[in-house]
Amino acid sequence: MRIALMVVVGLGMSYATTQRSALAVDPWADHVVSYVQGTGVGNDFVTGNPINNPLTALGEPTRFTSDPANFGGPTTPFSSAYRDDEIVTIGAGGSLTLQFDEPVVDHPLNPFGIDLLVFGNAFYSIDFGTFLATGALDNDGGQIEVSANGVDFFPVTGSADGGFPTIGYLDVIEPFPLLDGALWSDFTKPVNPTSLGSVAGMSTSQIIAAYDGSGGGLGVDISSSGLASISFIRFSNPLGSLKTPEIDAVADVRAVPEPATFALLAISSVCVGALAAKVAGAARHSRAATPDGRSMQHCCRSGDGV
Incomplete structure (x- = not known):
């Protein structure tokens, strides 16, 4: 029993340690290896600057774009990042190569078999009469390749600036809100690819609900x-x-533990609690009684030895 308990507790502690380490790791791309601008790159309509800063592709995706005075606000299915300090454009003949400090793994517990998320400038078209989605997706294309060593690159399926539009908050209900929300979306959780076959006729809140907590992004299975x-x-x-595809960010998907793992943790918690109670009870019993059964408190008060 003691051995089994130690194994269960050990497994629980090991999992908890792994989770703490995983949470401490940055899931975003960390370095720009190279950037070739290409032709046809546009300018930020507010600043007039070309949208060609590759450093904007590092770090997490954009939750709040620009400012209300310049048609900005929280990123929604209909309103994506577009400023020169939020995205970088890849013109015709251009390319962008990014590097992660920690490898992105084809993990068996990654949701829906998706290992990597690419966030761009994609958005759903909207009917301004009803403020519902028409079903069309603004997709600027772009090829995606991945590499383990930075030398040998292999293509993967998907369009660089396509997939599910970025959403920054889960509690916004308007397609073009001015104020940010209170509930952040999860940029390391992919959208279930089968949950949104078509968004035609859907409202902002309905699309966000179908995201199920995800912040969107194109899902990439690196096993391809x-x-x-x-x-x-x-x-x-x-x-x-x-x-001209635009890139906002890239994220390593967070693996989801199997139900059996949660069950193991629950069992370990119960066992630890039972063991702690047993140890505490034994300690109280040891303090409360002398070898001949008399009260320790009585002995001390009467001055008798134990």
């Missing part, structure tokens, strides 16, 4: 590249392309 883990991702736009 034949690699078990990657540390580099490259986005490219072919010469002659009439589209």
Whole structure:
């Protein structure tokens, strides 16, 4: 019984330690390896600056874009990041290569088999008469390749600036709100690909509810590249392309523990509680009685030895 208890407790502590370590790790891309601007890159309509700063692709995705005076606000399914300090554009013939400090792993517990999320400038088209989605997605394309060593790159399925539009908050109900929400979305949780086959006729709140806590992003299964883990991702736009994909951020998906793991933790908690109670009871009994059964308190008060 003691051995079994120690094993259960040990497993629980090991899992908890792993979770603490995972939470301390930065899930975003950490370095710009290279950036080739390409042609056709536009300018920020507020500042006039070209949208060509690759450092904007590092760190977490944009939750609140620009400011209300410049058509900004929380990112929603209909309103994406667009400023020169939020996204970087890849023009025709251009490319962007990013690196992670920690490898992105094809983990068996990653939701829906998705290991990596790419956040761009994609958004759903809206009917301004009803403020409901038309069903169309603004998708600027772009090829995606991944690498374990930064030298050998392999293509993966998906469009760089496509997928599910970014949402910053879970409690906004308007397509173009001015104020941020109170509940943050999870940028390391992918949208269930089967939950939104079509958004036609859906409102902002309905789409966000279908995201189920996710912050959106294009889901990438790195196993489609034949690699078990990657540390580099490259986005490219072919010469002659009439589209210009934008990249906001890239995130490593957070693995979700199996139900059995939660059950093990629950059992370990119960066992630890029972053991603590037993030890405490034994300690009280030891303090309360002398070898001949008399009260320790009585002995001390009467001056008798134990």
